[in-house]
Amino acid sequence: MDARVQRSVIANLSLRPNAIEVGPFVIGWDPTTDSRFVNYATPQLDAVVTPADVTTLVAAFRDIDRVPRLEYVTSCAPGLEQQLIDAGFTVEARHDYLVCSPDSLTVPATPDGFEVAEPATDAQRAGLVAVQNEAFGEEPVATPADIARVRRVQDNGGVVMLVRNGDGVCVAGGQATPPSAGVSEVAGIAVRKECRRRGIAGALTAAITARLFATGVEVAWLEASGTDSWRVYERVGYVPTGKRLYIALD
Structure with a gap:
């Protein structure tokens, strides 16, 4: 499931108006907003990332005047976090993601009014x-x-x-x-x-x-x-x- 969710993140960022592929990363860039929650990067699946790749990624963010930032499923890039920390990045949050299937979905009634x-x-x-x-x-x-x-x-x-x-x-x-x-x-x-x-x-x-x-x-x-x-x-x-x-x- 981790790989499927990470693929969906990659696909979603690729639909941004000016998505950019930077080595093993995809940056989702929307020139109409500087929101860090819209403009961010994620690693490609099974990518081999080097410190030079991280440096290039940071430069690409600087070129578009956006905060270098990533969101990704941790198991899909197990060594990436330490490389980013070594480059000066700071962890914002660690989140669990939750999954629903047609068999598990329960649809409650819409509240009156x-x-x-x-x-x-x-x-x-x-x-x-x-x-x-x-x-x-x-x-x-x-x-x-x-x-x-x-x-x-x-x-x-x-x-x-x-x-x-x-x-x-x-x-x-x-x-x-x-x-x-x-x-x-x-x-x-x-x-x-x-x-x-x-x-x-x-x-x-x-x-x-x-x-x-x-x-x-x-x-x-x-x-x-x-x-x-x-x-x-x-x-x-x-x-x-x-x-x-x-x-x-x-």
Whole structure:
């Protein structure tokens, strides 16, 4: 499973507007944002990495004016972490990733008074991005580039869904990357603070996952940012499976 998840990371980064192959790495570069969570690199599977490769990778990040940063499944590059640390990188986080299959998925009912839907207009996409930005500690606004990024996920075959209340206001949102070899990452699950602990996150996660499986995806995976989200994901059928590393040179 580790290799399948790492392949999906490589495929997702390769869909960035200006993806760059740098030796044994792929950098996902989106010139419209300087977000470190959008612009980062990952190693190719079975790559043999040398200190010179790391130096070249750092230079490539400097050339595009982005923070050198990687995310990857640790077992797929077992010696890479030490090489990066030797080059001055610092570990940001170590995360477990969780996996769901069609057989393990449980889809709860959507809480009364709320509706799960796919954004069909740019105004709806903007509302979704604003909710995500607010939930992740950023300004609750959406730029034209943000909206275009969501539209691109949809156009490339990914899944984007929102939750709106009875007044039609977006209160939650999330997405899944365009599938690659039967695998897709679910990410960006966000709920407005005043609407949390009502079952919305679980219903949204399950709805996105169910839509993936309906299109033929075999494996959905995600990462939990804390104990509360971990419980939400486990309740709808996600199971801890492997380890991922976030590491950067600030």
